[in-house]
Amino acid sequence: MNVVSKVLPFRVNTHVTTHLIDWDSAPDDPLFRLVFPHRDMLSPQNFARIEKLVMKGASQAEIVAAAQAVRAQLNPHPSGQREKNVPELDGTPAEGFQHKYRETVLYFPARGQTCHAYCTFCFRWAQFVGDTAMKFASKEAEALQRYLRAHPEVTDVLLTGGDPMIMGSHHMAAQIEPLLRPEFDHVRSIRIGTKSLSFWPQRFVTDADADDLLRLIEKATGAGRNLAVMAHINHWREIANPIARTAIRRLRDAGAVIYSQGPLLAGINDDPNIWARNWTEQVQMGIHPYYMFIERDTGPRRFFEVPLHRALDIYRAATQQVSGLARSARGPVMSADPGKVEVIQTEDREGRTRYLLQFLQARDPAQVRRPFWAEGNQDACWFSELSPVLEPSPQTNLRPVNGATILQPGKNQ
Ligand SMILES: *Cc1c(COP(=O)(O)O)cnc(C)c1O
Numbered sequence: 199m200n201v202v203s204k205v206l207p208f209r210v211n212t213h214v215t216t217h218l219i220d221w222d223s224a225p226d227d228p229l230f231r232l233v234f235p236h237r238d239m240l241s242p243q244n245f246a247r248i249e250k251l252v253m254k255g256a257s258q259a260e261i262v263a264a265a266q267a268v269r270a271q272l273n274p275h276p277s278g279q280r281e282k283n284v285p286e287l288d289g290t291p292a293e294g295f296q297h298k299y300r301e302t303v304l305y306f307p308a309r310g311q312t313c314h315a316y317c318t319f320c321f322r323w324a325q326f327v328g329d330t331a332m333k334f335a336s337k338e339a340e341a342l343q344r345y346l347r348a349h350p351e352v353t354d355v356l357l358t359g360g361d362p363m364i365m366g367s368h369h370m371a372a373q374i375e376p377l378l379r380p381e382f383d384h385v386r387s388i389r390i391g392t393k394s395l396s397f398w399p400q401r402f403v404t405d406a407d408a409d410d411l412l413r414l415i416e417k418a419t420g421a422g423r424n425l426a427v428m429a430h431i432n433h434w435r436e437i438a439n440p441i442a443r444t445a446i447r448r449l450r451d452a453g454a455v456i457y458s459q460g461p462l463l464a465g466i467n468d469d470p471n472i473w474a475r476n477w478t479e480q481v482q483m484g485i486h487p488y489y490m491f492i493e494r495d496t497g498p499r500r501f502f503e504v505p506l507h508r509a510l511d512i513y514r515a516a517t518q519q520v521s522g523l524a525r526s527a528r529g530p531v532m533s534a535d536p537g538k539v540e541v542i543q544t545e546d547r548e549g550r551t552r553y554l555l556q557f558l559q560a561r562d563p564a565q566v567r568r569p570f571w572a573e574g575n576q577d578a579c580w581f582s583e584l585s586p587v588l589e590p591s592p593q594t595n596l597r598p599v600n601g602a603t604i605l606q607p608g609k610n611q
C-alpha cells in the first residue's frame with residue numbers, strides 16, 4: 199500500500215472503514231478493493247522501481263519524480279477530456295467547463311474537486327495527485343451563468359468533480375440558486391454527480407449543514423427544476439447501511455430524483471448477481487439505475503478491466519433476472535472520445551471478434567442510435583482496440599454507418 203499510494207491517490211475515512219468494508223474478507227472484500235491500493239495495480243516493473251526507492255529511504259523529491267514518470271505511463275488524461283471538451287467563454291477557454299454533448303454542460307466547481315474517499319479505479323485520479331493541468335476547476339458561479347446565457351440549447355447542467363457534495367451547503371447554494379431564476383428556464387435539470395451516498399451519507403443526515411442542503415434541493419424543485427442526484431454506486435453493499443438509507447430517504451423527501459451509475463470492475467462487481475441485487479435494491483429505495491460503464495483506459499485499468507464480451511454477458515445476465523423497472527440501466531457503455539458507445543452484440547468469426555456498437559451520445563448527434571460493426575481481438579477491453587468493419591455483417595446484414603468519421607474507432611482515440 200505504501201508503495202502503490204506513492205503513485206496513485208489514496209484516501210479513506212471512518213464511514214468507509216466502519217460501515218462498508220468487511221474486514222474478515224479483506225483484502226479480497228470488494229469494498230476494500232474499492233479504496234485500498236493493491237500491489238498489482240502497478241506493473242511489476244513500476245512496482246519494483248518505486249519499492250526500491252522507498253526501501254532505501256530515497257529523498258521525497260526522488261520518489262515524487264519516479265512516481266510522476268510512472269503516472270505518465272498510465273494515460274492520465276483519457277478520452278481527450280483536457281483538450282477537446284473545453285468550450286469558449288468571452289473568446290477564451292472556459293476553465294471549469296466541458297461541453298461535449300449539446301444538451302448537457304459539465305461544470306466543475308473549484309471547491310468540489312476532491313472526494314471523501316478515493317476510488318482505486320478513479321478516472322479523474324490525475325487531479326488528486328497534484329496534476330494541476332488536469333484541474334478543470336471553475337472559480338466562480340458567475341461564469342456558469344454567463345455560459346448558460348450564451349447557450350440556450352443547454353437543458354442540463356451537471357455539477358461534477360471530484361464530488362461537489364464535498365462543498366458546504368452555502369457554497370452549493372451560491373452555484374445553484376442563481377440558476378433558478380426565470381432567465382435560466384431553459385435549464386430543466388440540474389444534476390449533481392456524487393459518491394457521497396457511499397462514502398459519506400452523513401452529508402445528507404448529520405452534517406451541520408445537511409438540512410440547509412435539503413432546503414436548497416426543495417427550493418430547486420419548487421422552482422420547477424429537476425434536481426437530479428447522479429449517484430456513483432458500484433456495489434449494493436455501499437447503500438445497505440442505515441445511514442445511507444436515511445440519506446436516500448431524505449434526498450427523495452426533498453424532491454431530488456436519484457439516478458445511479460458506475461463502472462464494471464474486476465474483483466469488485468464483475469458478477470451479474472451483484473448488479474441484479476444492486477439494481478433491484480436501488481429501485482426499491484427509489485433510485486433509477488442509469489448507466490453501467492466500462493472502466494476507462496486510465497490508471498490501474500489492467501487491474502480492473504473486463505473484456506467487452508464478458509461485460510455484455512454480465513449486463514445481459516443481470517438484466518434478465520430483474521423486473522422492468524430495474525432494467526433502466528443502459529450498458530455496457532464506454533465513455534470514449536467520439537461519444538458514449540454501447541456494446542450491443544459480439545460474434546466470433548475466424549479468430550476475430552465482431553462488435554455491434556451504437557452511440558448513446560456522440561459529438562455528432564446524427565450518429566446516435568445507428569448501430570455499426572467494429573472488429574477486434576476476443577479480449578478487447580476498450581474502444582481504441584477496435585477497428586471499423588466496412589462490409590456488411592453476414593449474420594445480421596447490418597451495414598456500418600455511412601461515411602462517418604466515427605467509423606474509425608481506433609483512429610479516433
Ligand atoms: C456522460 C456525459 C454527459 C452526460 O450524458 P447523458 O447521457 O446525458 O447522461 C455529458 N457530458 C460528458 C462529457 C459526458 O461524458
Ligand code: SF4
Nearest residue numbers: 313316317320360393
Ligand atoms: S467518486 Fe468519482 S471522482 Fe471521486 S474518487 Fe471515485 S471515481 Fe474518482
